[in-house]
Amino acid sequence: MKRTDETAAMKPHRLKMQLCLGFGLLTTMLGAHAAEPFASTYQALPSTPTLIRDATVLIGDGTRIDLGDVLLREGRVVEVAAHIEVGADVSVIDAKGRWVTPGIIDVHSHLGVFAQPGVTGHQDGNEMTAAVTPNVWAEHGVNPQDPGFEAALAGGVTSMLVLPGSANLIGGRGVILKNVRAETYQAMKFPGAPHALKMACGENPKRVYGTKGQAPMTRMGNVAGYRQAFADAQAYRREWDKYAAELKVFGKPVSRKNQDKKAEAPQPPKRDLKLDTLVGVLKGEILVHNHCYRADEMATMIDVSKEFGFHIAAFHHAVESYKIADLLAENHICGALWADWWGFKMEAFDGIQENIAIVDRVRDGCAIVHSDSAEGIQRLNQEAGKAMARGNRMGYAITPERALRWLTQNPAQAMGIAAQTGTLKSGKMADVVIWNRDPFSVYALADQVFIDGALVLDRSRPNPKPRSDFMLGAEMEVTP
Amino acid sequence: MKRALLLLLAFAVGTTSAETILIRNARVHTADVAGTIENASVLIADGVIRGVGRDITAPVDARIIDAAGRPLTPGLFAGLNQIGLDEVSLEISTVDSAYVPGATLPSPGIEMRPEFDVTLAFNPESLLIPVARVEGYTFTLLSPQAGAGGTLIAGQGGIATLDGIYRSVPASSRTLFIAMGGGTSVLTGNSRAAQFMLLDQALRETAPVGALRDSDPRVLTANGREALAGFVHGGRVVFSVDRAVDIRRALDFAKRVGMKPVIAGAVEGWKVIDALKAADAAVAIDPLQNLPGSFDQLGATLDNAARLHAAGITLVITQSGDASHNARKNRQSAGNAVAHGLPWEAALAALTANPARVFGVNDRGRIAVGLRADLVLWNADPLEVSSYAERVFIEGREQSTRSRQTELRDRYRLD
Numbered sequence: 065m066k067r068t069d070e071t072a073a074m075k076p077h078r079l080k081m082q083l084c085l086g087f088g089l090l091t092t093m094l095g096a097h098a099a100e101p102f103a104s105t106y107q108a109l110p111s112t113p114t115l116i117r118d119a120t121v122l123i124g125d126g127t128r129i130d131l132g133d134v135l136l137r138e139g140r141v142v143e144v145a146a147h148i149e150v151g152a153d154v155s156v157i158d159a160k161g162r163w164v165t166p167g168i169i170d171v172h173s174h175l176g177v178f179a180q181p182g183v184t185g186h187q188d189g190n191e192m193t194a195a196v197t198p199n200v201w202a203e204h205g206v207n208p209q210d211p212g213f214e215a216a217l218a219g220g221v222t223s224m225l226v227l228p229g230s231a232n233l234i235g236g237r238g239v240i241l242k243n244v245r246a247e248t249y250q251a252m253k254f255p256g257a258p259h260a261l262k263m264a265c266g267e268n269p270k271r272v273y274g275t276k277g278q279a280p281m282t283r284m285g286n287v288a289g290y291r292q293a294f295a296d297a298q299a300y301r302r303e304w305d306k307y308a309a310e311l312k313v314f315g316k317p318v319s320r321k322n323q324d325k326k327a328e329a330p331q332p333p334k335r336d337l338k339l340d341t342l343v344g345v346l347k348g349e350i351l352v353h354n355h356c357y358r359a360d361e362m363a364t365m366i367d368v369s370k371e372f373g374f375h376i377a378a379f380h381h382a383v384e385s386y387k388i389a390d391l392l393a394e395n396h397i398c399g400a401l402w403a404d405w406w407g408f409k410m411e412a413f414d415g416i417q418e419n420i421a422i423v424d425r426v427r428d429g430c431a432i433v434h435s436d437s438a439e440g441i442q443r444l445n446q447e448a449g450k451a452m453a454r455g456n457r458m459g460y461a462i463t464p465e466r467a468l469r470w471l472t473q474n475p476a477q478a479m480g481i482a483a484q485t486g487t488l489k490s491g492k493m494a495d496v497v498i499w500n501r502d503p504f505s506v507y508a509l510a511d512q513v514f515i516d517g518a519l520v521l522d523r524s525r526p527n528p529k530p531r532s533d534f535m536l537g538a539e540m541e542v543t544p
Numbered sequence: 545m546k547r548a549l550l551l552l553l554a555f556a557v558g559t560t561s562a563e564t565i566l567i568r569n570a571r572v573h574t575a576d577v578a579g580t581i582e583n584a585s586v587l588i589a590d591g592v593i594r595g596v597g598r599d600i601t602a603p604v605d606a607r608i609i610d611a612a613g614r615p616l617t618p619g620l621f622a623g624l625n626q627i628g629l630d631e632v633s634l635e636i637s638t639v640d641s642a643y644v645p646g647a648t649l650p651s652p653g654i655e656m657r658p659e660f661d662v663t664l665a666f667n668p669e670s671l672l673i674p675v676a677r678v679e680g681y682t683f684t685l686l687s688p689q690a691g692a693g694g695t696l697i698a699g700q701g702g703i704a705t706l707d708g709i710y711r712s713v714p715a716s717s718r719t720l721f722i723a724m725g726g727g728t729s730v731l732t733g734n735s736r737a738a739q740f741m742l743l744d745q746a747l748r749e750t751a752p753v754g755a756l757r758d759s760d761p762r763v764l765t766a767n768g769r770e771a772l773a774g775f776v777h778g779g780r781v782v783f784s785v786d787r788a789v790d791i792r793r794a795l796d797f798a799k800r801v802g803m804k805p806v807i808a809g810a811v812e813g814w815k816v817i818d819a820l821k822a823a824d825a826a827v828a829i830d831p832l833q834n835l836p837g838s839f840d841q842l843g844a845t846l847d848n849a850a851r852l853h854a855a856g857i858t859l860v861i862t863q864s865g866d867a868s869h870n871a872r873k874n875r876q877s878a879g880n881a882v883a884h885g886l887p888w889e890a891a892l893a894a895l896t897a898n899p900a901r902v903f904g905v906n907d908r909g910r911i912a913v914g915l916r917a918d919l920v921l922w923n924a925d926p927l928e929v930s931s932y933a934e935r936v937f938i939e940g941r942e943q944s945t946r947s948r949q950t951e952l953r954d955r956y957r958l959d
Contacts, residue, residue: 180836180837181836181838181839181842182837182838183838183839211835215834267634386952386956389958404873405866405869406869406870406949407632407633407672407868408633409633409635410632410634410635413632414952415949416953417949418957422956422957438835439832439835442834446876446880446929449929450876450930453929453930456930457932458953504929504930505928505929505930506882506927506928506929507879507883507928509883535836
């Protein structure tokens with residue numbers, strides 16, 4: 065109720081704001097950023113300046129420093145160097161050669177929207193009432209009490225993109241979260257991050273709607289659905305552009321003097337929440353994340369994106385990326401991939417374990433290891449280890465520092481947060497993991513995890529109580 | 545050597561054309577009482593392990609493979625899954641893993657079919673088999689599933705060998721599968737209590753003639769009565785169940801009716817170690833299950849495997865997700881159990897000797913004289929994600945390193 069009231073209260077100011085902001089930002093205001101509905105209230109936790117000394121540091125951009133030091137202060141990475149001198153105010157952790165990486169970033173998570181336990185009351189990720197629902201937002205389905213968040217933190221995951229499911233052609237907006245304990249998703253919401261738009265190719269939409277005798281029933285119907293939605297968005301954008309142009313003329317003091325006093329101010333078109341989102345995509349403010357398995361369908365989606373003038377940030381799952389790795393690279397599209405899932409449905413039948421390594425192999429290739437799983441998100445490091453090993457078996461000589469990009473820099477880039485996180489560069493968020501050993505090993509565990517410089521997990525000092533309210537009580541030993 | 549020959553005769557192995565092979569200079573993880581033997585040799589002839597140790601001489605006709613110190617293990621267990629029964633999970637025409645009369649018959653009522661034998665659908669040419677085999681997996685437990693439209697008695701399964709050869713499953717591996725707990729209550733009138741009601745009714749029907757009047761409603765066919773009766777005097781029954789108290793009740797039920805229980809799932813197994821020990825029940829678990837996927841799994845923990853093993857419970861490692869296509873992930877799951885406290889040797893046993901013994905193929909699963917020569921030579925630690933199987937032998941035959949996936953890889957690989 066409160067939020068509705070606030071929206072209503074803002075109405076008298078809207079005209080003035082539009083006049084101030086002018087033509088270019090008009091639809092922006094009505095889209096992702098205007099009035100910033102559901103704004104982030106994230107606050108970095110208090111932190112002490114920390115130096116991690118003598119670590120094997122993987123920067124996240126493909127480079128490494130052996131026996132290097134990492135200085136964190138006021139929530140930021142200050143410096144990474146062979147040796148850093150610090151004052152007495154700095155807490156020093158002797159890594160003794162242990163491995164240090166940026167926090168892992170999962171570009172494909174459903175934590176919160178399909179919260180544990182998987183009861184019907186927790187099914188909040190697929191709005192399966194229409195095939196095109198860009199008006200729904202994943203964050204409105206996120207349950208911050210999902211125990212999966214804490215489990216993911218133990219796997220070194222500090223940020224994630226929570227997406228709607230893939231039942232719909234256009235499933236809605238995704239939200240980027242920092243993996244901190246909070247009662248609200250707003251308090252987890254990554255500050256300054258763009259929204260994502262989830263789209264889906266292939267079998268899921270045509271199965272969900274086709275079996276109900278609705279569109280789409282075929283891949284033909286899928287493509288017709290995307291195109292109509294974006295054609296509608298183009299028309300909607302023109303309406304708003306026209307309104308903005310009229311408003312600009314109406315708003316000029318000189319012309320206003322000359323106007324008939326009875327002349328009415330131009331009326332804004334009716335807002336359409338679906339098309340607001342799609343216009344945000346057309347303007348490049350909302351990044352497209354496209355569930356798409358088959359090579360031929362990815363090529364189709366690239367053509368759709370060119371027809372309407374938007375860019376696809378990443379194809380997700382994309383088990384056939386290895387067939388068109390060059391095409392993805394040419395179009396600057398990342399492949400967000402599993403190490404080895406395959407075969408559970410027909411469009412996944414050609415999955416191979418070398419997919420990630422081949423996508424990474426081409427010039428400008430952008431490979432990302434993603435999870436789509438509450439289990440997988442806990443060990444993305446191992447998934448990358450598998451992919452690296454399969455590449456190396458083909459003679460690719462992929463180094464750990466290169467493979468780490470699949471978990472940090474590349475997802476950050478696809479999510480539009482690379483300026484803030486994803487590498488251990490000066491000024492970036494101090495999202496850092498200290499591993500007990502080579503993080504690509506099956507035996508690797510995160511010893512310490514920092515988010516914005518705050519120590520949020522210390523394996524030697526486990527939290528006596530679970531982070532999730534749901535899990536309270538479950539940790540108690542039973543008496544037989 | 546004489547002893548080995550005697551054992552060979554005792555097992556009466558049917559494979560005669562396999563070659564004689566000496567694998568030497570291996571780090572042999574026997575998964576048996578001999579433990580790990582460095583710089584050891586394994587002699588294979590007629591599909592059987594004929595020698596294990598440091599002082600094995602090669603017969604003149606033997607092919608010599610130098611392992612260069614790399615690890616040699618028994619062939620791995622692919623899990624409780626539907627390899628060869630489920631090709632593409634969402635394509636019903638390719639899936640044979642569940643008998644669900646409700647899917648095809650109008651209002652079938654309750655129709656329990658313990659005589660349903662899922663192994664009769666096993667396709668030894670399934671494309672999933674080479675995918676698992678090239679990763680070191682040599683045997684699997686064909687496991688019928690209790691699907692919507694079916695009943696809690698899923699039917700019978702058994703051990704299949706992943707060499708692509710058509711043969712019957714060993715009679716000794718025959719296993720009945722019963723699904724219980726919250727996930728199955730939709731098949732039993734929406735209450736797990738009804739699971740015991742229905743099982744008791746079925747068992748009563750197996751009693752001698754006269755125990756029921758002709759007019760009493762029945763849930764079993766004549767063949768079903770005979771099949772179920774076959775499991776009540778020490779027959780092996782897999783109860784799929786997670787919640788601690790449900791495990792206790794399943795074990796009590798098994799004891800009362802004379803079944804030999806194996807608990808699959810067992811997410812809360814660590815809470816009922818006393819009952820598992822008393823029943824001498826093995827458990828088949830997914831060591832990665834640490835989240836409360838349901839209200840039957842609130843006690844999920846990564847320590848489950850280590851705790852069960854420490855208490856002396858026999859562990860088998862399997863998977864809770866897509867255990868058929870992703871069977872190759874089993875060794876990663878085992879490695880994670882090691883990272884959370886399970887001894888390495890115990891993890892290997894949970895992938896080899898334990899499933900072989902628990903599921904009635906004790907002539908496999910270990911490296912010892914007289915056993916079938918199911919062996920894998922690894923480039924490095926078999927539980928490590930960066931490792932891979934270099935050579936795979938099933939009953940002494942070296943297996944192809946090709947699968948449909950390696951064909952796809954080689955068509956599209958970039959140099």
